[in-house]
Amino acid sequence: MQNSVPAITFVMAAALGLEQVNIARRDGLAKVVGTIASIAGATVITLYKGPPLLQQTHEQTPAANAFEEELSSKKLQNWTWGCVYLLGHCFSWAAWMVLQAPVLKKYPAKLTVTSFTCFFGLIQFLIISAFVETDFNNWKIQSGEELFTILYAGIVASGIVFSLQTWCIQKGGPVFVAVFQPMQTLLVAILDSLILGDQLYAGGIIGAILIMLGLYSVLWGKSEEKRVVAAEDKLETLTKSLLEDEIRGAKEGSDIP
DSSP states (O other): OGGGHHHHHHHHHHHTTSSOOOTTSHHHHHHHHHHHHHHHHHHHHHHOOOSEEEOOOSOOOHHHHHHHHHHHHSOOOOHHHHHHHHHHHHHHHHHHHHHHHHHHHHOOOHHHHHHHHHHHHHHHHHHHHHHHOOOGGGGSOOSHHHHHHHHIIIIIIIIIHHHHHHHHHHHHOHHHHHTTTHHHHHHHHHHHHHHSOOOEEHHHHHHHHHHHHHHHHHHHHHHHHHHHHHHHHHHHHHHHHHHHHHHHHHHHHHHOO
16 A cells, blocks of 8 residues: 555645646656556555566575464454555655655755654654553563664664655655655565565566656656756747847837937
């Protein structure tokens, strides 16, 4: 469901006038088609396996086996609430990227924006966790792996990633950043095969091709859009200059007795 973020971001940005969408031009059509292709590729990776491509010669790691056993031992409950929460997450994530565009125009301090984002996120996390996780023992760090996970999530996944996303949104807009979201699904599939020893299937390759084509289409559309806008601005400037010269010449001619 998280792969719907590019589509939601695209619709929000277009509705608010933050993204120019003109399907009558090649650049607008390329952005629409590219966004759809990226979402389709991530959906293929998630829902379609297909025949296996590489036969794994090694068994899954103990960590992967333990993780699968833990998942299989737990009963999946509250599917309705889970879908509602995931949908809310997608809308919130898309809105967060879209709202950053006007904020960064008035307040271009990217690191400060990132700091405030992480700070208020921490406050929300502490409030929610105080009600959800009441067992104090679960708050204790019991292994080096847990400490590494916490540090990685705080330093890399939050601090560095949020800073880079904010910078990219300022440079290319929210849709430019959101369209890379399906790459997360692709990278998870690749790392799952390399690290956890999971089987790589044809669906992963098909999805990867669609994602790459979609990203290329969107990037080409953004580049073409900048070229078209620059040409239109140049033509408008030239036309204005010619009109001013013509008006000036007419005034000078009228002043001659």
